[in-house]
Amino acid sequence: MEINKNVKSLKNKSKKIKFEDAKAIIHELQRVLSHIGKRGLALCGPQINEHHCVIFINCMGKKVTMVNPVILNYGKEKIKYPEGCLSFPGKFIEITRPDKITVEYIDYKGDEIKDTFTGLISRVIQHEIDHLDGKLIIDHE
Secondary structure, eight states: OOOOOOHHHHTSOOBOOOHHHHHHHHHHHHHHHHHHGGGOSEEEGGGGTOOBSEEEEEETTEEEEEEEEEEEEEOSOEEEEEEEETTEEEEEEEEEEESEEEEEEEOTTSOEEEEEEEHHHHHHHHHHHHHHTTOOGGGGO
């Protein structure tokens, strides 16, 4: 499976999905990300041409699956850091994001979770949720 690099397609907003219907997308995101290896920290539905709100993260030894994630709260401290994207190979853009977020989502077991993330994994989640909303790193230029 190729990573979606079509800007017009990636700009489409993703739709919420029932957990049972998300399972195949979750498995495909895991498969593609494991094939990519260390070059990628996360993938979401739109990057594999599935415009549904599903994210799989493999970052800093932590694997997180998020179905229908919603950021409930942003921390006050913001950090500027270069971000890359598998949909834009070789492109890095300095993006300022909150260092801490609280997210509500459905996990890989189908449980509703509310969790707080900081640092790199927080940034990765925000990047992927941007994708779900049709916002790309090039929109930050």
